[in-house]
Amino acid sequence: MLQVSFIRENFDQAVLGLRKRNLNDAEALLKQAIELDDDRKSIQLQRDQLQAESNSISKSIGQLMKSGQIAEAEKVKSRTSEIKLQVKELEVSYTEKELQLTQLLYTLPNIPHESVPAGKSADDNEIVLSHGAIPVLNVDEKLAHWDLIKKYDIIDFELGVKISGAGFPVYKGKGARLQRALINFFLDEALQAGYVEIQPPILVNEDSGYGTGQLPDKEGQMYFATEDNLYLIPTAEVPITNIYRNEIVQEEQLPIRNVGYTPCFRREAGSWGAHVRGLNRLHQFDKVEIVHISHPDKSYEALEEMSAYVQGLLKKLGLPYRVLRLCGGDMGFTSALTYDMEVFSAAQERWLEVSSVSNFEAFQANRLKLRFRDESKKMNLAHTLNGSALALPRIVAAILENNQQAAGIKMPEVLVPYLGFEWIQ
RNA sequence: AGAGAGUUGGGUGAGUGGCUUAAACCAGCAGUUUGCUAAACUGUCGUACGUGUCAAAGCGUACCGGGGGUUCGAAUCCCCCACUCUCUACCA
Numbered sequence: 001m002l003q004v005s006f007i008r009e010n011f012d013q014a015v016l017g018l019r020k021r022n023l024n025d026a027e028a029l030l031k032q033a034i035e036l037d038d039d040r041k042s043i044q045l046q047r048d049q050l051q052a053e054s055n056s057i058s059k060s061i062g063q064l065m066k067s068g069q070i071a072e073a074e075k076v077k078s079r080t081s082e083i084k085l086q087v088k089e090l091e092v093s094y095t096e097k098e099l100q101l102t103q104l105l106y107t108l109p110n111i112p113h114e115s116v117p118a119g120k121s122a123d124d125n126e127i128v129l130s131h132g133a134i135p136v137l138n139v140d141e142k143l144a145h146w147d148l149i150k151k152y153d154i155i156d157f158e159l160g161v162k163i164s165g166a167g168f169p170v171y172k173g174k175g176a177r178l179q180r181a182l183i184n185f186f187l188d189e190a191l192q193a194g195y196v197e198i199q200p201p202i203l204v205n206e207d208s209g210y211g212t213g214q215l216p217d218k219e220g221q222m223y224f225a226t227e228d229n230l231y232l233i234p235t236a237e238v239p240i241t242n243i244y245r246n247e248i249v250q251e252e253q254l255p256i257r258n259v260g261y262t263p264c265f266r267r268e269a270g271s272w273g274a275h276v277r278g279l280n281r282l283h284q285f286d287k288v289e290i291v292h293i294s295h296p297d298k299s300y301e302a303l304e305e306m307s308a309y310v311q312g313l314l315k316k317l318g319l320p321y322r323v324l325r326l327c328g329g330d331m332g333f334t335s336a337l338t339y340d341m342e343v344f345s346a347a348q349e350r351w352l353e354v355s356s357v358s359n360f361e362a363f364q365a366n367r368l369k370l371r372f373r374d375e376s377k378k379m380n381l382a383h384t385l386n387g388s389a390l391a392l393p394r395i396v397a398a399i400l401e402n403n404q405q406a407a408g409i410k411m412p413e414v415l416v417p418y419l420g421f422e423w424i425q
Numbered sequence: 426a427g428a429g430a431g432u433u434g435g436g437u438g439a440g441u442g443g444c445u446u447a448a449a450c451c452a453g454c455a456g457u458u459u460g461c462u463a464a465a466c467u468g469u470c471g472u473a474c475g476u477g478u479c480a481a482a483g484c485g486u487a488c489c490g491g492g493g494g495u496u497c498g499a500a501u502c503c504c505c506c507a508c509u510c511u512c513u514a515c516c517a
Binding site: 059073074 | 443472473474475476485486487497498
């Protein structure tokens with residue numbers, strides 16, 4: 001959520017930023033926010049003054065009662081009941097303005113960083129760099145991963161349908177072991193890089209949904225346990241970032257760097273189509289997530305560090321990848337700058353998004369009320385960042401497709417100690 | 426799930442309608458003293474919003490788990506909800 005003070009002080013920048021997100025009436029919306037805030041302030045001023053008067057009258061009534069001047073006390077009571085009515089009215093309009101303002105602010109996305117390219121869709125994303133050669137497959141007939149998993153009987157979608165439904169695969173044998181190996185590999189790498197491991201709950205309450213921006217409006221994308229009012233997490237970002245909701249952290253604690261593995265649950269309502277076969281899109285999948293809580297001056301350094309870290313993982317797995325800087329039209333609602341990492345999957349002959357690393361600046365922290373006190377004892381919002389490191393299914397798809405040979409599928413070297421085998425045959 | 430007891434500042438914890446401007450202690454911060462450390466002493470020490478200002482100080486309002494109510498006045502009385510602890514039941 002944007003801060004009104006930020007909008008006031010950086011009005012032109014905010015307008016330009018939101019236009020980059022193709023929000024054409026940005027100027028009018030931002031002006032409206034300032035107006036609502038002005039109204040709120042002037043109502044608060046009236047209300048506070050009346051309440052101050054009422055407080056002092058109450059105090060004097062207490063004293064009159066004590067000294068036995070009951071009749072005097074009764075007299076002044078009438079004034080307080082007058083004030084009470086007025087305060088009640090002002091209270092109602094204050095709450096109304098505040099609500100309108102909050103609802104307006106909830107609809108405004110984050111201001112993109114200046115380096116974010118203009119654009120409408122994924123076609124306008126900027127390719128920052130590419131790494132690794134497109135693999136040439138040494139097989140008679142290259143198979144997509146959905147055929148490979150059948151051939152080697154390592155992932156069973158039909159079985160998942162029987163137990164749960166479409167999009168809930170069952171991993172079997174070496175397929176299951178590959179999942180476990182990847183999770184452990186990713187966690188160990190993060191620990192070596194200095195992250196603190198977190199194992200969070202995978203059901204979260206409503207407040208947490210608001211804290212990271214899944215709520216309001218995106219409730220349709222989360223599974224919801226109605227009996228207990230809990231949401232199944234779509235990503236570990238939600239519980240891990242919400243650890244710091246309503247917290248004042250010490251400046252010297254920054255940066256906070258957490259990593260966590262969780263299953264992720266996404267309803268993906270209505271988003272099934274030709275490009276989402278096999279592992280490309282699932283209702284349940286596994287992901288290791290990294291989260292940074294950063295000093296505002298250091299958050300872009302942190303973003304670069306996270307991007308480099310994720311690229312390191314892809315290099316170790318031997319997967320060709322490219323890094324995209326998302327354009328204004330393709331970037332997530334809460335993000336100021338997002339890098340997507342895509343790996344090339346050689347049988348589908350497509351780039352698959354396997355990680356998304358974002359700096360949210362103070363946008364989430366404002367909702368979370370995540371603050372720190374600086375040297376001059378002033379309260380500031382921290383910056384939050386997160387990134388996948390990594391999401392498993394498409395990594396598995398790429399490993400299977402890119403490493404297929406006549407003899408079977410050769411596992412990446414770095415995974416062998418975790419797997420206990422070299423080939424899926 | 427049933428019964429009972431609770432939830433007060435960073436921590437412990439007092440406070441049953443106006444003497445609370447939330448006591449006291451601990452921790453923290455600043456200072457004094459001191460060969461150093463420690464101790465002692467003095468002061469300071471919540472958050473949000475508003476107001477004020479170059480910035481601040483100051484001032485106002487709200488906040489004692491959350492929401493609502495009674496009252497001129499609520500941490501205190503009433504209602505609803507959440508959570509914690511104890512016992513019982515159940516369970517890995």
